[in-house]
Amino acid sequence: MTIDPPYLRLLRLLRNEGAISRAELADRLQLPRPRLLAEVERLVAAGYLVEAGMAASRGGRRSTLVELHPRLRFAAVDLGASSIDVEVTNGRLEPVANYTEEADIRSGPKVILHRVNELLAKARVEGAYDRLDAIGIGVPGPVSFRDGVPVSPPIMPGWDRFGVRELLTREHGCPAVVDNDVNIMAVGEQHGGVAHSVQDFLFVKIGTGIGCGIYLNDDVYRGTDGCAGDIGHIQVDPHGPMCSCGNVGCLEALFSGTALARDAMVAARAGSPALADRLAARGVLTARDVAEGATEGDVACIKLIREGGHRLGSVLASLVSFANPSMIVIGGGLAQLGHILLAEIRSAVYRRSLPLATGNLPIVLSELGSRAGVTGAAVLASDVAFEQAS
Secondary structure, three states: OOOOOHHHHHHHHHHHHOOEEHHHHHHHHOOOHHHHHHHHHHHHHOOOEEEEEEOOOOOOOOOEEEEEOOOOOEEEEEEOOOEEEEEEEOOOOOEEEEEEEEOOHHHOHHHHHHHHHHHHHHHHHOOOOOOOOEEEEEEOOOEEOOOOEEOOOOOOOOOOOOOHHHHHHHHHOOOEEEEEHHHHHHHHHHHHOOOOOOOOEEEEEEOOOEEEEEEEOOEEOOOOOOOOOOHHHOEOOOOOOEOOOOOEOEHHHHOOHHHHHHHHHHHHHOOOHHHHHHHHHHOOOOHHHHHHHHHOOOHHHHHHHHHHHHHHHHHHHHHHHHHOOOOEEEEOHHHHHHHHHHHHHHHHHHHHOOHHHHOOOOEEEOOOHHHHHHHHHHHHHHHHHHHOOO
């Protein structure tokens, strides 16, 4: 395991905790005082740090506080199958501007990224930043993290090998980083959510598709080509429906936002009162309708959620036996299905995995919810910006 250089650890510490004295930084980073002072002065000169007054006395001469420069700005973008979320943050990753709107990822990269650039331009006009130091973006499909491009994403026609990182870097004159959306959600949850103190966990996003962010040894595990965690395309029924990837019986084809809406239509026509009423009123059904119907006690809605939770839990049980994580976090749009879903996932995992692997395994809902993606994108953006400080 590589050890990050002192300047990178220093910048991350100030990002995560705020102003810290020079004396405490030397202790926390286990650096000789002269080395620490030299690093701080270099980063002040480079525009990353500023002095922030005097620290409380530790019994001798008072040390000076240092903090990240208040002008630092990072852009965080989370692209979903049907949405765009954009945040601009300061160095502490606190949002100074944010925008959310509906968008169809199938419109293609030029349309979607043009809209992202318009939203960032709007933030600049409104005074959120003078210049950006880095951009982080997540997309709902496989990504070559090394090259900064999506690779054959099933629900993103026209995006294959499109130079997302290159375009954003050129447009905004700053480094950019591109990752799969579930990976950035895992990073976000570890930074500011329920997994904050955990070094090994799985983040499962259930939305239009299903993906799994694998966080091992305090970092995202992406695999050789960046497609680790694509559990939505594990086959769970060889006689199941066709999946968007071209195979049949994938988990995603049986339980996802799209699959749940499809099955809800069938249940409505088969006599589910809650779903039939909603279908008659609006002409379409969504996963939210199933969630609301379950809350009302509709038997068909509860059954749909339990069947989906069982299928997902069975796949996760295999992952638990393989990776032995210390936590599983459930997020994404279908997390709104709530505790009926969570109970079924827990039941399947705890029943099908060895007791040693599940004896201390919490399975919980995301604390950050819809903000997990932009939070993680901001973390990755700050990391790539801080790496430039070398």
